[in-house]
Amino acid sequence: MKIVFLGTGGSVPTKDRNHISIALIYEGEIILLDCGEGTQRQMIKAKLSMMKVSKIFISHFHGDHFLGLFGLIQSMSFFGRNKPLYIFGPKGIDKIVEIARELSIYEINFDIIPVEIYDGFSLEEKSYRIICKKVDHSIETYAIIFEEKKGRGIDKEKIKSLGIKPGPWLRELKEGKTIVYNGKIITPDMVLGEEKKGIRVVYTSDTRPTNVIANYIKDSILIHDATFDDSLRLEAYQKYHSTAKQAAEIARRFNARHLFLIHISSRYKDVSYLEDEAKKIFENTTAARDLMVVEIVKDRINIGSMQD
Ligand SMILES: [Zn+2]
C-alpha cells in the first residue's frame, strides 16, 4: 500500500503546498481522499494516472477540499475514460456531481455515481472497507478511515479440541464455508480466530481534536489536521481546527503507529517548528509535504518523495 500526499496545505495554497488531496494506492486502485483545486496537476507530478482513480471521498464542502473535482472530471473525459467513477460525500454530493456534468462544455462519457455518506457509513469491498465518522468542524465533515481486511486465521487450539486434522477442508472453512467433518457439521466460527490486523489509515480531515475516531487510531497511520502551532490553540478552537501538539496528543493517547501532520496554514514557511512541537509528545511524527510518498510494507514505513 502507498499513500501519496498530493496536497497538504490549509485553506489557502502556497508555493509549496497545494490544496488537500491524498491518494491511497491499493491493489492497483487509486482512491482519493479529498480533491482540492489543482489535484489533477499534482497527480501528473506524482506520475499517478487519473484513469486509475475509482473512488473519490470528499470529507466536506469547504472549497479547499473539493473544488478540484470539476477539472479532474473534465480531464478524465477528455482522455476518453469510460469506467464509472464513484464520488462519496456528505449530503449534497449529488448536486455537486450534477453541476460537474452541466459545467462541462465537453460531453462526459462515463458514469459518475454520487454516494451520500453519513456518520457510521461503511463501504465494504472484498479486501478493504472505508468508514466515515463525523468529526468536529464548522460544517458537516467526516473523517475517512481505510481498513485493510486480512480475514480470520485458523485457531489451532479450536481445531485441536474439535479433533480436526490439517487438510484442504481448512481452506474451505477459512473461505467461510461450512463443512461436514467425520459426520459433524463444522461452521467457520467454530474454528476461526480473531480477524487479522491489516493496514489502517485514518484521515481526520478538518477538525478540532475529537474522540470519535479513537477506536480506529491504534496502530494506524494517522493523518491529522495540524493547521496551527500550539500558541494559536484558541484560534484553532474558534476555527474548528487542531494544533500540531493536539494532533500528537491524540496520536499518543490512542497509540497510532505514525502521525502525519496535514492542512498546514500558509503562515508557516518552515514546518519544522510544528513537527518539533508534535514530536515532543509523539516521536513518530512527520509533517506531510506535497508529493511525499509513504510506502507501507509489512511492519515498515518508508517515506520518500515523488518529486525526484
Ligand atoms: Zn480545509
Ligand SMILES: [Zn+2]
Ligand atoms: Zn474545512
